[in-house]
Amino acid sequence: MSSPLNRACEWLEADGLGGFSSGTALLERTRRYHAVLLAATTPPTGRVVLVNGFDAEIVTPEGVFPLTTQRYAPGVAHPEGARRIESFEHQPWPRWMYQLPNGVRLEHSLFVPRGRAACVLSWKLLRRQTGVMLRVRPFLSGRDYHSLLRAHDGFGFKAEVGLNHVRWWPNAALPAVDSYSLAHYTHKPDWYRNFLYADETARGLDDLEDLGSPGVLEWDLSDGEVVWVLAAEGHAPKELVEGGSPIAWAHEQGLAEMRRRRRFPTPLDRAADSYLVRRGEGCTIVAGYPWFTDWGRDTFIALRGLCLASGRLGDARDILVEWSGAVSEGMLPNRFGDEGDRPEYNSVDASLWYVVAVAEYLRELKRLRKRVSAADRKAMMGAVEAILDGYSRGTRYQIRMDSDGLIAAGEPGLQLTWMDAKADDWVVTPRIGKPVEIQALWLNALDFARGNRKSWEKTFQKALTSFNERFWNASRGMLFDVVDVDHVPGAVDEAFRPNQLFATGGLPLAPLGDSRARAVVDACEAHLWTPLGPRSLAPGEKDYHPRYIGDRRQRDGAYHQGTVWPWLSGAFVESWVRVRGGAPEVKAEARRRFLEPLLASMKTAGLGHITEVADAETPFTPRGCPFQAWSVGEVLRLDRVVLREG
Numbered sequence: 100m101s102s103p104l105n106r107a108c109e110w111l112e113a114d115g116l117g118g119f120s121s122g123t124a125l126l127e128r129t130r131r132y133h134a135v136l137l138a139a140t141t142p143p144t145g146r147v148v149l150v151n152g153f154d155a156e157i158v159t160p161e162g163v164f165p166l167t168t169q170r171y172a173p174g175v176a177h178p179e180g181a182r183r184i185e186s187f188e189h190q191p192w193p194r195w196m197y198q199l200p201n202g203v204r205l206e207h208s209l210f211v212p213r214g215r216a217a218c219v220l221s222w223k224l225l226r227r228q229t230g231v232m233l234r235v236r237p238f239l240s241g242r243d244y245h246s247l248l249r250a251h252d253g254f255g256f257k258a259e260v261g262l263n264h265v266r267w268w269p270n271a272a273l274p275a276v277d278s279y280s281l282a283h284y285t286h287k288p289d290w291y292r293n294f295l296y297a298d299e300t301a302r303g304l305d306d307l308e309d310l311g312s313p314g315v316l317e318w319d320l321s322d323g324e325v326v327w328v329l330a331a332e333g334h335a336p337k338e339l340v341e342g343g344s345p346i347a348w349a350h351e352q353g354l355a356e357m358r359r360r361r362r363f364p365t366p367l368d369r370a371a372d373s374y375l376v377r378r379g380e381g382c383t384i385v386a387g388y389p390w391f392t393d394w395g396r397d398t399f400i401a402l403r404g405l406c407l408a409s410g411r412l413g414d415a416r417d418i419l420v421e422w423s424g425a426v427s428e429g430m431l432p433n434r435f436g437d438e439g440d441r442p443e444y445n446s447v448d449a450s451l452w453y454v455v456a457v458a459e460y461l462r463e464l465k466r467l468r469k470r471v472s473a474a475d476r477k478a479m480m481g482a483v484e485a486i487l488d489g490y491s492r493g494t495r496y497q498i499r500m501d502s503d504g505l506i507a508a509g510e511p512g513l514q515l516t517w518m519d520a521k522a523d524d525w526v527v528t529p530r531i532g533k534p535v536e537i538q539a540l541w542l543n544a545l546d547f548a549r550g551n552r553k554s555w556e557k558t559f560q561k562a563l564t565s566f567n568e569r570f571w572n573a574s575r576g577m578l579f580d581v582v583d584v585d586h587v588p589g590a591v592d593e594a595f596r597p598n599q600l601f602a603t604g605g606l607p608l609a610p611l612g613d614s615r616a617r618a619v620v621d622a623c624e625a626h627l628w629t630p631l632g633p634r635s636l637a638p639g640e641k642d643y644h645p646r647y648i649g650d651r652r653q654r655d656g657a658y659h660q661g662t663v664w665p666w667l668s669g670a671f672v673e674s675w676v677r678v679r680g681g682a683p684e685v686k687a688e689a690r691r692r693f694l695e696p697l698l699a700s701m702k703t704a705g706l707g708h709i710t711e712v713a714d715a716e717t718p719f720t721p722r723g724c725p726f727q728a729w730s731v732g733e734v735l736r737l738d739r740v741v742l743r744e745g
Contacts, residue, residue: 579591672741
């Protein structure tokens with residue numbers, strides 16, 4: 100099945116280490132992150148762009164026909180290769196069909212083998228013809244993936260040429276680029292200047308880049324197919340290093356990768372696999388591509404769908420055990436730095452989501468009559484107890500259990516909940532005090548803990564009573580978003596947000612009573628729901644923004660002020676089903692009304708995936724990160740768990 104042919108549709112090939120290849124359906128690079136070879140030097144962080152892209156053209160007796168298009172400032176598209184694309188498919192990996200004016204038809208494909216910072220590209224004629232050459236000029240940068248390159252004298256144009264092998268060093272401080280092929284290589288170094296990235300322009304960011312091109316590769320296509328293997332230094336396969344055939348190795352890898360991908364039963368399962376990557380000796384979850392690494396909050400939310408709902412219990416175990424060793428003062432990191440910086444402990448909810456994930460993992464093992472090893476249980480339960488003890492005693496940023504049994508958190512200038520936008524010194528939604536979803540998470544953590552340690556029972560009951568007494572907003576028939584705002588007793592925030600849904604669904608325990616729960620869900624359906632998930636703020640509320648557009652400050656101001664978040668669909672749909680009794684016909688209606696539009700969105704923006712955010716008003720344009728782990732994870736959880744029949 101063909102995918103849409105436009106620059107708004109993007110494809111992703113992830114390597115399982117944190118690196119990836121990505122681009123648009125038209126092969127036009129619109130982001131600084133679009134690259135053929137982008138490697139994680141300290142998986143899953145330390146990401147660097149090594150090979151940004153290439154120009155390719157077909158040389159025939161009838162003329163030269165470009166296959167690619169680059170966009171240069173001030174908006175010049177050159178050459179005209181994109182218009183030769185006849186069709187594009189993104190499954191099982193990106194594949195383009197070309198129709199040239201002289202009747203030549205050819206196929207171009209690209210895939211990334213799992214567990215290797217490498218990329219395999221191929222071109223082949225659909226009908227064998229003589230006198231057809233392929234000419235490719237690669238564009239290199241050797242830079243951090245967040246930055247942009249401008250021409251400078253220190254760029255490494257040097258090439259080391261061997262049999263079927265060329266090595267380039269664009270940046271001596273980073274891994275070299277190994278190129279393997281049967282091509283004839285001509286060293287012709289040159290700068291290509293002022294590439295223009297349209298998505299960076301739209302985001303109000305620097306959008307121009309110069310790239311170095313060391314030379315030209317040429318193949319005779321008359322024999323039918325050519326293969327080009329690119330790898331970061333140290334990731335080239337032994338067979339090629341020892342002089343083996345690039346074509347034979349590529350075919351072998353292609354068959355192995357095809358078999359691996361066919362084992363995934365659905366496109367959702369294939370998407371889920373992209374986010375599970377190596378960290379140390381264990382595993383973690385990349386929050387999203389192209390610019391997120393592994394974030395604590397995102398990891399534990401996404402794990403329930405990506406791993407538990409899809410049966411990847413071994414991966415779930417690896418993640419939970421790996422993260423168990425990162426507890427500090429009762430907290431888990433919100434994120435790890437891109438360059439191996441110290442972890443950042445600035446989240447009130449990441450640790451609580453970890454407890455929920457452990458609880459659901461152990462319940463799933465019990466349901467399947469599987470056992471957890473003593474060492475694994477000790478690691479996970481040790482982390483759970485450290486989190487609960489730390490929160491009950493008090494930890495960083497005034498995170499503490501108050502006298503009412505609820506969790507208070509926050510200090511001026513910090514953003515501790517998932518609504519964490521901050522532009523310079525402006526915290527857009529500080530939510531200092533007792534946020535509603537934090538209490539729902541705390542109650543779920545206590546509910547799990549009291550089954551293992553009876554001393555938590557009294558705390559649970561107190562917190563549950565306090566929650567139902569303190570959060571109900573009778574005048575609006577819904578829950579307050581925050582109580583004891585700014586740690587002022589009795590001060591409340593009445594903003595109509597979706598966070599209250601976690602008191603009715605999205606978590607194992609729903610602390611809100613039935614009649615009140617129905618009122619909350621009905622209100623959220625009427626005012627927050629869109630085809631891509633709930634809005635983060637209801638229309639008509641103060642500071643509501645209908646579009647997530649503009650420069651960074653404008654986007655941060657809209658990020659949680661109306662912008663739609665697909666990951667919240669899990670809490671909404673589960674709430675909607677629960678308050679209606681959960682009968683098969685209710686689940687079937689929920690699947691048709693809510694899940695199917697989300698699944699349909701996998702054909703737009705990030706192809707085969709679900710986007711991070713979308714505009715709050717029609718046409719609900721996908722925005723932000725096009726490939727988002729918790730969006731995919733929560734849709735998987737809905738499909739396999741919440742809406743499962745029987």
